[in-house]
Amino acid sequence: MSLDRSDVEQIAHLARLQIDAADVDSYGDSLNSILNLVDQMQATNTEGVEPLAHPLDAVQRLRADEVTEPDQREALLSVAPATEEGLFLVPKVIE
Amino acid sequence: MFDKTLAELAQGLERGDFSSTELTQAYLQRINTLDSRYNSFITITEEQALAQAQAADEARATGNGGALCGLPIAHKDLFCTRGVRTSSASKMLDNFVSPYDATIVSRLKNAGTVTLGKLNMDEFAMGSSNESSFYGPARNPWNTDCVPGGSSGGSAAAVAARLTPAATGSDTGGSIRQPAALCGITGLKPTYGRVSRYGMIAFASSLDQAGPMAQTAEDCGMILNAMAGFDPMDSTSAERDMEDYTAELNQPLAGLKIGLPKEYFSAALDAGVAEQVRNAVAEFEKLGATVKEVSLPNTELCIPAYYILAPAEASSNLSRFDGVRYGYRCDNPVDLEDLYKRSRGEGFGAEVKRRIMIGTYALSAGYYDAYYNKAQQIRRMIQQDFVNVLNDVDVIMGPTTPQPAFKLGEKSSDPVSMYMEDIFTLSLNLAGLPGISVPCGQTNGLPVGLQIIGNYFAESKLLNVAHQFQQATDWHKQIPAGAEV
Structure with a gap:
């Protein structure tokens, strides 16, 4: 199978990536060549093989529900593109 | 100094x-x-x-x-x-x-x-x-x-x-x-x-x-x-x-006990690299090691599995770059979606965008089993190959890369040819194993790396093996022309 122009545009939308119209075809070509490469997997019989998500099969560690983080609000807001009164600013969402 | x-x-x-x-x-x-x-x-x-x-x-x-x-x-x-x-x-x-x-x-x-x-x-x-x-x-x-x-x-x-x-x-x-x-x-x-x-x-x-x-x-x-x-x-x-x-x-x-995977010495391996790696293995024999051929049969599958799993995880990890909390923000966004799309479209380079899109596609509804789940199953098979071999030998050795350094621009227009560069290294990340690359020779004036692979948490063993090689050789002491001290 092969991705066409509208597939590429849909994937870019899902990933929230603006792609210039002039670049859609070249992205499509490279995505298709990568998908051709990964399709080599399909010839392999993996029936009954347990998927591996963590190389050591470790599970998520739990900790006591205690406050451990200090307040770093100012330091963390200092690297934001736009803030006001301790909040991140974004374009108006609700009319 | x-x-x-x-x-x-x-x-x-x-x-x-x-x-x-x-x-x-x-x-x-x-x-x-x-x-x-x-x-x-x-x-x-x-x-x-x-x-x-x-x-x-x-x-x-x-x-x-x-x-x-x-x-x-x-x-x-x-x-x-x-x-x-x-x-x-x-x-x-x-x-x-x-x-x-x-x-x-x-x-x-x-x-x-x-x-x-x-x-x-x-x-x-x-x-x-x-x-x-x-x-x-x-x-x-x-x-x-x-x-x-x-x-x-x-x-x-x-x-x-x-x-x-x-x-x-x-x-x-x-x-x-x-x-x-x-x-x-x-x-x-x-x-x-x-x-x-x-x-x-x-x-x-x-x-x-x-x-x-x-x-x-x-x-x-x-x-x-x-x-x-x-x-x-x-x-x-x-x-x-x-x-x-x-x-x-x-x-x-x-x-x-050293294992040499036969799949690592295939026809695709540069002849100069192969020669230097074989010389290095001979050096280990002089140091008292024994060498046997082993097999990692799923070696070639590491590339397709990796190029699903890594982009899938990347597409999720890189969703944090949204132009809101840190990093690049586009000029004059008209609404929130425009802010996201243009900040990300303008802030990321082409290869990053390609990988985010591959990952997004592999994780999207209807494709998850065919790509992501399949790749994780292959990941288990690759790990099992290593576990089997490392039951039998102390370390695995082979070339780190299929060829020495290539020219700028030689592979940059073709992502797939660039991905082949990683055939001997990717599988360790999939399996979670440690590996070390040590300089072991030169071909046409360019360095060649020997990869030594060990069992989980065997970093001390890898460093020991590499150090002993470096006591017997001086490839690690070579300094490039123009950078003389």
């Missing part, structure tokens, strides 16, 4: 041959003189380095300095450094001054190291040539028309050109070992979870692992001693006792 290893420089500091301040000034001067040729540094932190050097000199004077106190190093630019730009070589983070230190950065600071600066890399560590950097490619000191490898290309180039005695790197599919091989230095990817990922800008979280890059295995052991260890801030950090990675360096290799 620039030809000296970290261990030798430590002795010089201890004896008082020079101070950390003198050492630091000398390296800063060398970087300023030579790095226009290699483009290995993104940021030089001169002021901070000199302050750290002075503090280290004071600590040593009062007998408070540890093994690394006063030694200069440099960090790959994806490790967060408080108060210093941490760009991940992306336009997205060109303006990002980290408000905190990565765990490995604070550990190395606490050990008294002096940070010379931040090193060039492929954007968000996605690449095998350093060509996807927003700051332009780093260049291979052995031939500046060639790539240094990637993604830790700046780290490898800087150590090879003796602009720093050691560097940190990160390895998601070979990003420490491949550039180490191409630049003729030593680089260790530890077992998954051995070194904290906290504050390391994430690419693929189930594969990412930080490690040391230096001239020698001994130096890598010294740095790993400071980097490694359990960290509660990393949810996948391994809960294991600390060990001294330099303690076993001098163990003799008599009786060492």
Whole structure:
């Protein structure tokens, strides 16, 4: 199978990536060549093989529900593109 | 002094041959003189380095300095450094001054190291040539028309050109070992979870692992001693006792069982690389090791499996770059979706966008089983291949890369040919195993790397094997023309 122009545009939308119209075809070509490469997997019989998500099969560690983080609000807001009164600013969402 | 290893420089500091301040000034001067040729540094932190050097000199004077106190190093630019730009070589983070230190950065600071600066890399560590950097490619000191490898290309180039005695790197599919091989230095990817990922800008979280890059295995052991260890801030950090990675360096290799995977010596392997690797294996036989052929039958499947799993994890990890909380924001967004799309579209480079899209596609409804689940099943098969072989031998050896350094531009227009570069390194990340690349020869004037693979948490064994090789050979002492000391 092969991705066409509208597939590429849909994937870019899902990933929230603006792609210039002039670049859609070249992205499509490279995505298709990568998908051709990964399709080599399909010839392999993996029936009954347990998927591996963590190389050591470790599970998520739990900790006591205690406050451990200090307040770093100012330091963390200092690297934001736009803030006001301790909040991140974004374009108006609700009319 | 620039030809000296970290261990030798430590002795010089201890004896008082020079101070950390003198050492630091000398390296800063060398970087300023030579790095226009290699483009290995993104940021030089001169002021901070000199302050750290002075503090280290004071600590040593009062007998408070540890093994690394006063030694200069440099960090790959994806490790967060408080108060210093941490760009991940992306336009997205060109303006990002980290408000905190990565765990490995604070550990190395606490050990008294002096940070010379931040090193060039492929954007968000996605690449095998350093060509996807927003700051332009780093260049291979052995031939500046060639790539240094990637993604830790700046780290490898800087150590090879003796602009720093050691560097940190990160390895998601070979990003420490491949550039180490191409630049003729030593680089260790530890077992998954051995070194904290906290504050390391994430690419693929189930594969990412930080490690040391230096001239020698001994130096890598010294740095790993400071980097490694359990960290509660990393949810996948391994809960294991600390060990001294330099303690076993001098163990003799008599009786060492080496496996050579037949799949690693296929027709696709460059003849010059194959010859140097076979010579290295013969050297180990002289040191008393025994060699047998082994098989890792699913070797070729590591590339397709990796190029689903890594992009899938990347597409999720990189969703945090939204133009809201940090990093690049587009001009005059008309609404929230426009803010997201244009900030990301303008802030990320082409290879990063490609991988985000592949990952988004592989994880999207209807394709998950065919791609993501399938790749994770193959991941298990690849791991099982290694487990089987490592039941039978102590270490596995082979080439780190299928060919020596290639020319800038040679593969950059074809992502798939670039991906083939990682065929011998990717599988260790999928399996979570440790591996080290050591310089083992040259072909056409370019370095060749030998990869040594060990069992889980066998870093001490790998460093021992590599160190013994470096006692018998001097490939790690070769310095490229133009970077003479």
